[in-house]
Amino acid sequence: THIDNFLQLSQMELAGAFHRVEPGDEEEEWEKYASERYEKMVEDWHVGRYGNTNRLKPVGYNPDVYSIDPTLSPDRPGSRFPSWEFGPPPFTYGLINRDMATRPDRIVNALLRLRNQTIMTGALDISRLIQIVMTEEEHAEYHSRLRASKTDHPHSFVFHPVHQHASDPTSRIVGLLSGAVSLDAPLRNLLPTNMKGIIAVIKNTCGQTFTYIIDGHDALYQGEGDFH
Numbered sequence: 001t002h003i004d005n006f007l008q009l010s011q012m013e014l015a016g017a018f019h020r021v022e023p024g025d026e027e028e029e030w031e032k033y034a035s036e037r038y039e040k041m042v043e044d045w046h047v048g049r050y051g052n053t054n055r056l057k058p059v060g061y062n063p064d065v066y067s068i069d070p071t072l073s074p075d076r077p078g079s080r081f082p083s084w085e086f087g088p089p090p091f092t093y094g095l096i097n098r099d100m101a102t103r104p105d106r107i108v109n110a111l112l113r114l115r116n117q118t119i120m121t122g123a124l125d126i127s128r129l130i131q132i133v134m135t136e137e138e139h140a141e142y143h144s145r146l147r148a149s150k151t152d153h154p155h156s157f158v159f160h161p162v163h164q165h166a167s168d169p170t171s172r173i174v175g176l177l178s179g180a181v182s183l184d185a186p187l188r189n190l191l192p193t194n195m196k197g198i199i200a201v202i203k204n205t206c207g208q209t210f211t212y213i214i215d216g217h218d219a220l221y222q223g224e225g226d227f228h
Contacts, residue, residue: 187214
């Protein structure tokens with residue numbers, strides 16, 4: 001789903017940063033750089049957020065930039081976008097060096113083509129990925145802050161390019177930022193509190209439709225489909 005002039009989404013459940021590297025010497029340099037720094041980096045994240053490393057299981061690190069989709073050849077041409085930074089900090093090292101350019105939906109190709117646009121994926125189940133950075137109880141606690149929101153409501157990933165020169169959208173794309181968000185969150189605070197019962201049908205270019213009722217500052221999920 002492509003969104004024009006989409007500048008900000010608050011209340012991300014999971015955020016990630018991806019660094020662009022080219023195949024060959026640059027990729028080898030990246031893998032050396034990451035291998036020398038990943039342990040301390042992730043430990044520092046845990047200490048900064050939780051005050052300790054009790055949640056961290058020091059396993060799962062892959063020293064090579066690796067494919068999300070194993071059917072894609074590791075020798076394919078084109079840029080790699082290995083994952084590097086996350087928030088909240090993951091419980092293992094397994095997310096580091098996943099190549100975002102190997103997503104089956106080819107979202108990176110779209111970002112490189114559009115240059116300076118934000119893209120949302122279709123709604124998907126993020127439960128397995130969320131479990132890498134937070135417990136089920138923490139995920140449920142997050143949704144409890146939103147009226148009538150639940151962990152199984154639609155979620156999407158949002159992606160935006162990072163340019164070599166932030167003020168110049170024509171400059172080279174050197175990385176990506178992403179975030180997972182419940183669709184419940186960006187639909188909040190759209191109306192004054194005295195305006196209630198507005199039916200909102202959300203359609204995306206992935207062939208999905210969802211219905212919400214907007215009650216003032218709250219968005220109440222009604223289900224998948226058009227119920228207006």
